[in-house]
Amino acid sequence: xxxxxQKRRGAVQGECYPGIEPIHCAVLSNTKGLYLxxxxxxxxxxxxxxxxxxPEFETQLANLVAIPTISSDxxxxxxxxxxxxxxxxxxxxxxxxxxxxxxxxxxxxxxKLIINPSWPTVTFYNHLDVQPVDPSEWQTxxxxxxxxxxxxxxxxxxxxxxxxxxILMAVQYVREQNVPLNFTCxxxxxxxxxxxxxxxxxxxxxxxxxxxxxxxxxTVWQAAGRPAISYGLRGxxxxxxxxxxxxxxxxxxxxxxxxxNPLGELAHIITECYDATTGHVNIPGFYDDVQPVTxxxxxxxxxxGFSATDFAAVHGFISMRISKDAEVLSRIMTEPSFEVHGLVxxxxxxxxxxxxxxxxxxxxxxxLVPNQDPVRIFNLIKNFIKERHPDIQMRMVDMCNPYLGExxxxxxxxxxxxxxxxxxxxxxxxxxxxxIGSVLTMSKHLKVPIMLLGLGLPEHGYHSVxxxxxxxxxxxGIKLFVKxxxxxxxxxxxx
Amino acid sequence: xxxxxQKRRGAVQGECYPGIEPIHCAVLSNTKGLYLxxxxxxxxxxxxxxxxxxPEFETQLANLVAIPTISSDxxxxxxxxxxxxxxxxxxxxxxxxxxxxxxxxxxxxxxKLIINPSWPTVTFYNHLDVQPVDPSEWQTxxxxxxxxxxxxxxxxxxxxxxxxxxILMAVQYVREQNVPLNFTCxxxxxxxxxxxxxxxxxxxxxxxxxxxxxxxxxTVWQAAGRPAISYGLRGxxxxxxxxxxxxxxxxxxxxxxxxxNPLGELAHIITECYDATTGHVNIPGFYDDVQPVTxxxxxxxxxxGFSATDFAAVHGFISMRISKDAEVLSRIMTEPSFEVHGLVxxxxxxxxxxxxxxxxxxxxxxxLVPNQDPVRIFNLIKNFIKERHPDIQMRMVDMCNPYLGExxxxxxxxxxxxxxxxxxxxxxxxxxxxxIGSVLTMSKHLKVPIMLLGLGLPEHGYHSVxxxxxxxxxxxGIKLFVKxxxxxxxxxxxx
Numbered sequence: 006x007x008x009x010x011q012k013r014r015g016a017v018q019g020e021c022y023p024g025i026e027p028i029h030c031a032v033l034s035n036t037k038g039l040y041l042x043x044x045x046x047x048x049x050x051x052x053x054x055x056x057x058x059x060p061e062f063e064t065q066l067a068n069l070v071a072i073p074t075i076s077s078d079x080x081x082x083x084x085x086x087x088x089x090x091x092x093x094x095x096x097x098x099x100x101x102x103x104x105x106x107x108x109x110x111x112x113x114x115x116x117k118l119i120i121n122p123s124w125p126t127v128t129f130y131n132h133l134d135v136q137p138v139d140p141s142e143w144q145t146x147x148x149x150x151x152x153x154x155x156x157x158x159x160x161x162x163x164x165x166x167x168x169x170x171x172i173l174m175a176v177q178y179v180r181e182q183n184v185p186l187n188f189t190c191x192x193x194x195x196x197x198x199x200x201x202x203x204x205x206x207x208x209x210x211x212x213x214x215x216x217x218x219x220x221x222x223x224t225v226w227q228a229a230g231r232p233a234i235s236y237g238l239r240g241x242x243x244x245x246x247x248x249x250x251x252x253x254x255x256x257x258x259x260x261x262x263x264x265x266n267p268l269g270e271l272a273h274i275i276t277e278c279y280d281a282t283t284g285h286v287n288i289p290g291f292y293d294d295v296q297p298v299t300x301x302x303x304x305x306x307x308x309x310g311f312s313a314t315d316f317a318a319v320h321g322f323i324s325m326r327i328s329k330d331a332e333v334l335s336r337i338m339t340e341p342s343f344e345v346h347g348l349v350x351x352x353x354x355x356x357x358x359x360x361x362x363x364x365x366x367x368x369x370x371x372x373l374v375p376n377q378d379p380v381r382i383f384n385l386i387k388n389f390i391k392e393r394h395p396d397i398q399m400r401m402v403d404m405c406n407p408y409l410g411e412x413x414x415x416x417x418x419x420x421x422x423x424x425x426x427x428x429x430x431x432x433x434x435x436x437x438x439x440x441i442g443s444v445l446t447m448s449k450h451l452k453v454p455i456m457l458l459g460l461g462l463p464e465h466g467y468h469s470v471x472x473x474x475x476x477x478x479x480x481x482g483i484k485l486f487v488k489x490x491x492x493x494x495x496x497x498x499x500x
Numbered sequence: 501x502x503x504x505x506q507k508r509r510g511a512v513q514g515e516c517y518p519g520i521e522p523i524h525c526a527v528l529s530n531t532k533g534l535y536l537x538x539x540x541x542x543x544x545x546x547x548x549x550x551x552x553x554x555p556e557f558e559t560q561l562a563n564l565v566a567i568p569t570i571s572s573d574x575x576x577x578x579x580x581x582x583x584x585x586x587x588x589x590x591x592x593x594x595x596x597x598x599x600x601x602x603x604x605x606x607x608x609x610x611x612k613l614i615i616n617p618s619w620p621t622v623t624f625y626n627h628l629d630v631q632p633v634d635p636s637e638w639q640t641x642x643x644x645x646x647x648x649x650x651x652x653x654x655x656x657x658x659x660x661x662x663x664x665x666x667i668l669m670a671v672q673y674v675r676e677q678n679v680p681l682n683f684t685c686x687x688x689x690x691x692x693x694x695x696x697x698x699x700x701x702x703x704x705x706x707x708x709x710x711x712x713x714x715x716x717x718x719t720v721w722q723a724a725g726r727p728a729i730s731y732g733l734r735g736x737x738x739x740x741x742x743x744x745x746x747x748x749x750x751x752x753x754x755x756x757x758x759x760x761n762p763l764g765e766l767a768h769i770i771t772e773c774y775d776a777t778t779g780h781v782n783i784p785g786f787y788d789d790v791q792p793v794t795x796x797x798x799x800x801x802x803x804x805g806f807s808a809t810d811f812a813a814v815h816g817f818i819s820m821r822i823s824k825d826a827e828v829l830s831r832i833m834t835e836p837s838f839e840v841h842g843l844v845x846x847x848x849x850x851x852x853x854x855x856x857x858x859x860x861x862x863x864x865x866x867x868l869v870p871n872q873d874p875v876r877i878f879n880l881i882k883n884f885i886k887e888r889h890p891d892i893q894m895r896m897v898d899m900c901n902p903y904l905g906e907x908x909x910x911x912x913x914x915x916x917x918x919x920x921x922x923x924x925x926x927x928x929x930x931x932x933x934x935x936i937g938s939v940l941t942m943s944k945h946l947k948v949p950i951m952l953l954g955l956g957l958p959e960h961g962y963h964s965v966x967x968x969x970x971x972x973x974x975x976x977g978i979k980l981f982v983k984x985x986x987x988x989x990x991x992x993x994x995x
Contacts, residue, residue: 257837356863
């Protein structure tokens, strides 16, 4: 078996014209050698082959989008099941041995394509559940794929059904090319609700999931045309604060001034915890374990094509706490944050009803960065609040560690090369502001390098109305994954 | 026409045994004189006569309760109309000339019983609309009067249908006794939604509403057996604060730290405005115009039978900001307060959804005391907030001046005497923590003394589930009003 990348690079390195990528040099400079002819043919064919995949990609994306796999909606259990079965069939049709693995929550679809046990194995992970929708806010039917030119509208198109299909098509392709690689597929159906049972699944299946590396495509570039590889994720600790001071609404004329007001007290506590104007967290020790970011990392972030103005426009922000590109990126990628997500209690209808509510609950979270520990942070917050307000009830809802992956080593190099090959430009290494629990879980239990090669763009509207994906990112993604697979097939296992 | 009170008091004053009321002395000491025989007969008969009114009282209370006149519920428009028509019929059956006066909101039922234009006129005011109900929380059907012993359960029994009936029965009685008094009735159907059109009604009808005094029965004693006459009401300014920083929910992983959080900022603003733990308002100038309360007033309050422990129990408070009886009363009756009624915006479902909401609204109000001006207070609050947070939108929802009525003069004396006569104990003069907009409106436009002779008890559950009234308060109330009418019939008009 010939590994084209090795030969190609060996043959042409050093002959390149400045500013022209080696892969193009290969074609320009030498078309005679057997390996190089193969290389050239494969390169030539790949773009054509990918363009020929388009009808199949669109058909299968439409099939996936048509199943409303909304994991947060208990009424969608049957749709989740339909989605699981369809996904298993899709894998089986690509030659995978598939299993639908039950968990205490939604099943996981697991596929194996083991051609030669001595070859390395790559595990690719996607999730096929989606965010809820409010159809009245959408310009198209969110569960009927609508194609406008190169763009695909529908819930799940970019998060994460489209990228999942792009990987699967790349797998089919390299399989046909006899690239010496085995594949394991993990398709989750609970990512959008916090992957509560994913760790149980990974632990239970650990023996069958031995792998050399993991590929995840569920991240977003900062700008179109500026590929980004995510190597860091923020962690999370989310919690509820509940204060009960009475048993029923009381008219403020009867008791105003004397009755405790749980909404007012929660507002006070929130304000003690953080300065909402600047975002600064006031809890002593909160920032203690934050790992400083290097200048090299920061330079990578700012090279990502990020624009704070575009960022504000994409998210619909009227104003932001800060507005300089580098500062915004650094804040999201490397700094912890504190958020109020909702306050429950009291009157929320039209006008004002003069009642003092008996109880109120604040829904809060903190995003964490390496090396903050969610349990330690939860306890810091809890102690800080409890010291001041002993009758507050505090309940942890969810937690997730921050994550830092590799920016160097053979997988990072393969990812860099594959991205350059597919999109014509070297990727930047960035971090994500969000948390992907499954990445943490796989990192912890599978103990192999994980590459986050996402295809999303800011304009795709992750989690938003009118979510969309596009063929340029899909086609580029297939090309990226084909190249990445061919590259990592050559990586020697550590002794 | 003989005014029994005058003669009785003249004849027997000075002959009383210590601790025994003059009215009883009269019966004990002298039964021969014509006036005194009449007096004694009337006194003897009144209790019997009132006891004979009970079946009619219960029948009509059941009829009134059966009509769900919930003014806050637009689906109850037909019920309001039924209530209006039934009320007009009730007045007509008592000899009143009735009119249903349209307003831009619900109609007002207006009745006149003018026997002799040279006699003084008393105007009695009640409201026949009621608070909404959640039937699942009630132990009985809220719109089917349930009689348990002396107690009447049903929405509106104490607030304000029962007291309205007690006045009407007293009017019928004194009319039969030829007490020289004319009557005007004002029955409102929008009190529970802020009496938005009541001032328009009073202004439009001002010429037909000329009167010598007003009687309102819509207040609550501090304890059973301790009659209280309310002479003060707190004012109110209610408002909404809205902060919009974006256009849609954004995932906190994508923007947390950089995006403004309108809920967090509103919490911050609320905490700047007041200390929710103590209740102290931090806005400069807020307390400037608060009229100091006299020791005599405070002594009256503490003689009301108020118990902070009972107060907490009745309202279901687990704890309060303060707990000493006198301090609690003073706080409610004479001090302004600041309340958060609700915060709208963000995620309020189960668990925590990690979104940053684009907008949030806080529903707030301040209770005011003499001589705070709602408009001045609103502007103080607005300037305080706007200086710190220029992009906040602030909207006034409702306002009502504080009110201080008479504790001396002929009407206060008549009310005191009548209360003593009916309930065997002199009343205390107290203030209410709430606001009754209609009282302010009548005070402003009718320009006559207003007596607030309420019959509610803490255990009656104003505005609460299982609202109730009882025959002892109703019968005592009829007796009180009979006596009050006979007393005020003798008051000379000022030249």
